[in-house]
Amino acid sequence: MKRSFISLALIATSQLFAAPEPRLLINASSEAALKPGSPAVIELKYIDKNETGEEVVLKDIKTVMGKTMHFVVVKSDLSSFAHFHPFFDPMTGIFQAPIHLPTSHPDNQDATRAFPEAGEYLIYSEVKSISKGILIHALDQKTAGEPVFHEIHPDIPHADGTYVHYLNEKGEKAEVGSRYRTEVTISQTAGEGGDLFNFEFLLKEKTDTGYAEVESLQPWLMMGGHAILLSRTGETAKDRVFAHEHSGRPEKGGRLHFSYFARGGMATDIYRMWMQFKHKGKVLTLPLTFAYPLQ
Template identity: 30%
Template structure:
């Protein structure tokens, strides 16, 4: 009898875990719309309705220190904001004011000019509902928002081969600059064979000018959101939101090599296809968040020895 009760319980809890078919809802200033005015303070809210219970899911786990991560990217990739809507545990509603005049908390600096100009914006959200799928605990949603107002022409960027190394320069406030500025960051990637495919690792190497004007490996990075570094990887070839490849990758603080951040690509089921991408690395140095945007081309070597599948 005990076993039978145990079995029934198991079945019920399994079903509860697997039937979390949450419906994401998105409101702009309280309305079910996907439009707003550029640069004007606007509230975005999100909820995840559990249709079988007729109420919002309310319990979410923190991942990287937050219950929700939200990435907003203009469709020409000229602008990114990485912000963290606040969860009201009573209602299960996540909410955040964008385009505010002041920063509500350190981890939401991006709200100030989250949607600065007109155009189409891609929005990606990540949450981890409690009681969800144990294999894929992260629930990712994406939306498109049209921003009305002054709409500059799309910025068209070159995508140099990332393998060769791409240098970017920043001043001490994190503003993009030119050679001779305080910081130099070199982006590159390498590929490693895994079973029958190549998996990339992305590198951001930081250098800081010393008193002699030479760039030497930078030190004194700090953890941000429980990790050494964060990055957003997005393909820039596809224009349809649902087809876009989006990854949120993480790095530890530099260990053996000062200033070197390594972001492994973690999707072992889906190889990263060749194409044009943009990656935004985010780092905390001396109490400031630096965002390093790098458009690059990703190529896959032709010579993978497929018949030597190491995982067979």
């Protein structure tokens, strides 16, 4: 079955893994070794060709959901995830982000743990060019050191189909009784040319008597929440199912809704979705792992 590559809510002008060509530098070098957890500077630029065939750097970048770039780094075994936003210099056309360094920027906290251990990583960059439209590129990056592999397994839903997880105040997965309780249900609807998957998310906070739905979630990056979906199978980043989906802003309460349309149907595989949302000034991330066909 052919895989689907869908992102940014199926924007029609998207160019998936197409020209212009992205060029990634580590500490200003294309050959520098990336050491897990060590401070470094990532640079990315897009190389295009002008009317005479000369290489030029693409500079006509616009913001998408409040950022000039969305940069996603996931370990190839899906065990680690980072979503951050390199800074753009319109004079040079270069995007730049320090990694593995402390930051007070609330939208770039994930950059502190972009490449936590040795292994292979999948990188997805998303930008909007005035002349080219939405550009989504997939890159592969290895780190120095002996690779570490983690086997992931699907989460087991409750009898009613609800996936329940707990997060601590730092937004890390934790034991029953921790500060937050998340509940997610997944439904599938067959459609013309593919299947629509709906993810219903609910956030509850611990109270004196149990857990209660939070009063409100804060908008994050101009949306109610963001979600990244990736498949486990695929030799390279381009071979994976990748989607960046969004939820509208909730007027109140802790409910979010994410949708994903799988063109041609969903391939049998294990998938992980990272749902990101903001509560009381902090961006939290819930990793949900599920198998398809759904249990």
